[in-house]
Amino acid sequence: xxxxxxxxxxxxxxxxxxxxxxxxxxxxxxxxxxxxxxxxxxxxxxxxxxxxxxxxxxxxxxxxxxxxxxxxxxxxxxxxxxxxxxxxxxxxxxxxxxxxxxxxxxxxxxxxxxxxxxxxxxxxxxxxxxxxxxxxxxxxxxxxxxxxxxxxxxxxxxxxxxxxxxxxxxxxxxxxxxxxxxxxxxxxxxxxxxxxxxxxxxxxxxxxxxxxxxxxxxxxxxxxxxxxxxxxxxxxxxxxxxxxxxxxxxxxxxxxxxxxxxxxxxxxxxxxxxxxxxxxxxxxxxxxxxxxxxxxxxxxxxxxxxxxxxxxxxxxxxxxxxxxxxxxxxxxxxxxxxxxxxxxxxxxxxxxxxxxxxxxxxxxxxxxxxxxxxxxxxxxxxxxxxxxxxxxxxxxxxxxxxxxxxxxxxxxxxxxxxxxxxxxxxxxxxxxxxxxxxxxxxxxxxxxxxxxxxxxxxxxxxxxxxxxxx
Numbered sequence: 001x002x003x004x005x006x007x008x009x010x011x012x013x014x015x016x017x018x019x020x021x022x023x024x025x026x027x028x029x030x031x032x033x034x035x036x037x038x039x040x041x042x043x044x045x046x047x048x049x050x051x052x053x054x055x056x057x058x059x060x061x062x063x064x065x066x067x068x069x070x071x072x073x074x075x076x077x078x079x080x081x082x083x084x085x086x087x088x089x090x091x092x093x094x095x096x097x098x099x100x101x102x103x104x105x106x107x108x109x110x111x112x113x114x115x116x117x118x119x120x121x122x123x124x125x126x127x128x129x130x131x132x133x134x135x136x137x138x139x140x141x142x143x144x145x146x147x148x149x150x151x152x153x154x155x156x157x158x159x160x161x162x163x164x165x166x167x168x169x170x171x172x173x174x175x176x177x178x179x180x181x182x183x184x185x186x187x188x189x190x191x192x193x194x195x196x197x198x199x200x201x202x203x204x205x206x207x208x209x210x211x212x213x214x215x216x217x218x219x220x221x222x223x224x225x226x227x228x229x230x231x232x233x234x235x236x237x238x239x240x241x242x243x244x245x246x247x248x249x250x251x252x253x254x255x256x257x258x259x260x261x262x263x264x265x266x267x268x269x270x271x272x273x274x275x276x277x278x279x280x281x282x283x284x285x286x287x288x289x290x291x292x293x294x295x296x297x298x299x300x301x302x303x304x305x306x307x308x309x310x311x312x313x314x315x316x317x318x319x320x321x322x323x324x325x326x327x328x329x330x331x332x333x334x335x336x337x338x339x340x341x342x343x344x345x346x347x348x349x350x351x352x353x354x355x356x357x358x359x360x361x362x363x364x365x366x367x368x369x370x371x372x373x374x375x376x377x378x379x380x381x382x383x384x385x386x387x388x389x390x391x392x393x394x395x396x397x398x399x400x401x402x403x404x405x406x407x408x409x410x411x412x413x414x415x416x417x418x419x420x421x422x423x424x425x426x427x428x429x430x431x432x433x434x435x436x437x438x439x440x441x442x443x444x445x446x447x448x449x450x451x452x453x454x455x456x457x458x459x460x461x462x463x464x465x466x467x468x469x470x
Contacts, residue, residue: 040170040179041267041325044253045094046246047087047137048189048286050275051080051298052416053243062202062240066251067300070270073263074302075310075350081367081390082318085274085294086287088142089372090318094271095119095144095182097322097333097343099368101441104449106382107372108287108462111143113449119322120147122336123180128329129173133166134184135159136465141458148182157193159185159249167256178329183253187246188276190214190284190466194241198248202241205233213238214466218284232280239276239284267303267328271318279417287372290388290397292416295369307352315365315390319343324350340447366391366433368440375451382448387441389433394426396433407434 051057054064056071057078082090088108089100095118100106103116112118120130124147131150132139136157145151150169154161166183173179190213194202207230221227250270257266275297277289286294299316302308320343323333327345334341348354369388376382387398395412398405409423409430423430 039176039265041181041328042166042253042257042269043180043182043321043325044250044268044270045091045182045184046188046250046270046272046298047184047186048274048276049243049246049272049298050278050293051272051296052293053240054298056300057298062243062247064243064247066247066254067270067298070250070254070268070302071300072309074268074300074306074308075312077299077301077312077316077349079313079315079367080271080297080299080317081295081315081369082272082274082297083295083367083369084372085290085369086372087137087273088139088144090273091139091144091184092116092142093342094273094318094321097319097337097341099319099342099440099444100370101376101382101384101444102340102342102448104375104382104451105142106370106375106384106451108142108467109454109459110375110451111141111454111458112146113452114143114146116449118144118147119325120145120180120182122326122331123147123329124149126329126331127178129177129179130181131166131169131179132182132184133162133169134182134186135162136186136189136461137184138458138461139184141455141461143452157187157191158195158245159187163249163253163256166253167260170260180325180329185246185249187249188239188242192235192238192242194238194245198241198245199238202244203234203237205230205237207231207234212466213284215285215287216466222281222283222285227280227283232283235283236278239278263303263306265304267306268301269321269325270298270300271321272297272299273318290369290371290386291418292395292412295367295388295390296412296416301346301350305352306350307354312349314349315367315392316346316349317343317367320346342444364392366436366440368437376445376448377450381445387437389437389440391433391436394422394429394433396430396437398434398437409433 056068092105132148135154326333370384373384
């Protein structure tokens with residue numbers, strides 16, 4: 001299903017007039033209705049969650065009943081992309097509506113420039129109460145919590161306090177007060193510590209060595225003698241156990257919200273910051289891998305006026321979340337973000353009475369991606385060694401190293417691990433997507449911010465998570 005996607009002006013006009021109930025003068029009765037501004041919005045980001053592990057995305061190995069039920073109750077985006085397979089850069093894009101090469105935070109080892117506006121800052125200035133709740137990952141050190149009036153960090157691997165404290169915060173607010181909460185669940189990420197019964201249910205192999213699944217250890221093993229027997233099998237079992245446990249945490253949030261009015265009052269968005277590489281040769285090394293396993297993510301939306309049971313095939317990106325939520329609160333994202341906006345509002349795809357159209361019209365969207373890299377400056381822009389452009393069936397991968405460039409083309413649907421290069425068969429596609437990458441690089445670099453240093457505490461957190469030294 002493909003839906004009309006260029007009606008921002010109409011959407012905003014209707015939002016402004018929603019309280020009056022009167023359509024713009026001269027408007028046709030067939031014009032699409034749009035959601036009235038919700039009282040509350042909850043954005044939930046799910047660390048390292050691959051789309052193919054969820055039942056609603058065709059997964060068969062892991063039980064994810066709560067996320068699957070949420071998909072049935074709302075809209076599921078089949079093709080949702082993130083621009084970088086690493087936590088801090090991807091979240092910065094989601095919270096600023098800008099690609100990493102624009103907002104400047106291009107790896108976990110730096111912090112977002114204070115002058116880059118976040119969604120929370122823009123909403124707070126316009127009377128929306130804001131709060132964030134997260135565990136393990138120190139988003140405060142990466143400067144990603146600016147604009148959140150209340151900030152709660154839970155240090156536990158199981159995210160014990162994230163949901164209860166978010167619900168308690170909602171309870172404290174006046175019912176009519178507009179509110180935006182961001183919750184992050186850092187669960188399906190090493191070090192794996194799934195509780196029972198999930199561990200016994202999914203871990204079926206006996207790896208005899210030390211249970212060290214850190215990034216540094218996996219890199220050393222893969223660069224050396226390779227993975228020991230049953231290492232990959234235990235890693236994948238532990239990962240699936242964590243995904244199943246994550247679904248339980250999602251259920252706790254959904255149950256708590258249901259007791260407080262449910263989807264009739266609250267707009268819910270669930271999205272992963274990136275996926276995980278499950279291929280044996282790159283096991284768990286998501287930050288080093290720009291395949292569909294890591295750059296295509298689950299994205300579910302449910303709540304007031306959102307279509308129920310809809311599956312959207314149109315390509316979307318995480319930079320679309322910021323303009324979508326600005327519009328949800330009744331603000332014009334184009335007016336607020338101007339030329340800094342990389343995303344687009346998704347309300348024309350979400351609205352329950354959006355009008356379906358054919359496949360004609362504008363050229364299909366391209367989702368751009370890159371691997372983490374050292375942040376740039378005015379004198380030396382950030383220079384990723386690997387860049388991607390995903391459009392329709394095809395995905396172009398451009399690799400640059402020491403002045404040499406290689407290109408490869410893959411079938412994004414049939415070959416998510418990117419093993420069969422189709423470039424020789426489709427030279428015209430390669431040329432077109434290569435030009436799009438050049439244009440995108442020029443555009444993002446022309447308005448790039450400069451990332452700041454990461455504090456010593458932030459560096460220690462990354463080392464504890466097994467990333468080693470920068």
